[in-house]
Amino acid sequence: MNFRKTMTLNITGNMKQDIVFLLYHDIDTEICPSEKKETATLNTVVAFDDFYHHMRCLYDRGYCVISVEKYFDCKKNESFSEKTVVLTFDDGHISNYDLAFPVLKKFGFTATFYIVAERIGKPWHMDRFQLRELVENGMEIGSHGLTHAYLPLLNNNDVNAELIKSKCILEKCLSRKISGFAYPGGHYTRSIVKSVQKAGYLNAASCLLGTNRISVSDDFLLKRVEIRRGVIEKDFLNALKPSFIGFYSAIDFMRRSFKHTVGLETYGYLRKKLYKAYPFKR
Numbered sequence: 001m002n003f004r005k006t007m008t009l010n011i012t013g014n015m016k017q018d019i020v021f022l023l024y025h026d027i028d029t030e031i032c033p034s035e036k037k038e039t040a041t042l043n044t045v046v047a048f049d050d051f052y053h054h055m056r057c058l059y060d061r062g063y064c065v066i067s068v069e070k071y072f073d074c075k076k077n078e079s080f081s082e083k084t085v086v087l088t089f090d091d092g093h094i095s096n097y098d099l100a101f102p103v104l105k106k107f108g109f110t111a112t113f114y115i116v117a118e119r120i121g122k123p124w125h126m127d128r129f130q131l132r133e134l135v136e137n138g139m140e141i142g143s144h145g146l147t148h149a150y151l152p153l154l155n156n157n158d159v160n161a162e163l164i165k166s167k168c169i170l171e172k173c174l175s176r177k178i179s180g181f182a183y184p185g186g187h188y189t190r191s192i193v194k195s196v197q198k199a200g201y202l203n204a205a206s207c208l209l210g211t212n213r214i215s216v217s218d219d220f221l222l223k224r225v226e227i228r229r230g231v232i233e234k235d236f237l238n239a240l241k242p243s244f245i246g247f248y249s250a251i252d253f254m255r256r257s258f259k260h261t262v263g264l265e266t267y268g269y270l271r272k273k274l275y276k277a278y279p280f281k282r
């Protein structure tokens with residue numbers, strides 16, 4: 001059954017609305033076992049049944065689920081559904097096409113998929129035909145860099161190569177403009193944000209935890225709520241509440257301050273150690 005026809009829009013035009021952007025990575029089933037061995041990355045892989053349930057929750061509660069591109073269209077027209085959620089996927093894993101895409105079509109949702117340009121068609125990743133099919137079905141494709149390198153670790157030339165070459169490859173591949181970028185690993189500096197603007201992008205998604213107030217949010221540091229493995233319905237519904245997210249964004253701010261103080265490499269090392277000490281139970 002296709003639910004698309006039954007979706008209705010309730011347009012309010014409330015520019016003080018806080019919009020939640022959700023972030024997913026891979027979706028996992030037995031036909032597509034995760035190649036990710038490290039606990040830290042495995043945590044980003046959401047089980048298919050959970051993902052389906054999350055989307056069903058959104059549909060049943062009347063949410064209008066849109067891509068980042070559609071979000072900016074709504075912002076331009078000052079017309080938002082009272083219940084709007086923006087859906088994004090990072091990394092371009094094949095499960096986004098095999099598993100998530102059919103669910104999105106079923107519920108009439110759109111989403112933005114941030115793709116690592118050099119991984120197009122590589123094992124476990126979507127190829128250009130699959131990306132084109134996503135676009136033909138109303139999905140947006142954005143850049144997630146050329147190689148997924150963490151940009152603060154690169155020199156200026158390499159940062160620009162990541163930003164500009166990935167944009168060119170995706171534009172050539174899809175014959176359309178690419179306007180969105182997502183910082184690999186969520187890592188950025190002020191000068192990288194400027195480079196993203198200079199490279200011709202119109203917006204960029206971060207991994208800063210929080211919601212986006214339509215009238216005041218920074219288009220180049222869009223905040224997102226990452227949905228990780230094992231998120232049950234209660235937690236998922238909480239993730240849609242701006243008040244609930246506000247509490248956790250304060251904790252996230254402290255985490256980022258710590259990262260800034262110790263540096264990205266030391267932070268990454270400590271994070272891995274921490275995951276090893278407290279392994280995630282599958």
Ligand SMILES: [Zn+2]
Pocket residue numbers: 090091144148184185
């Ligand atoms: Zn990524």
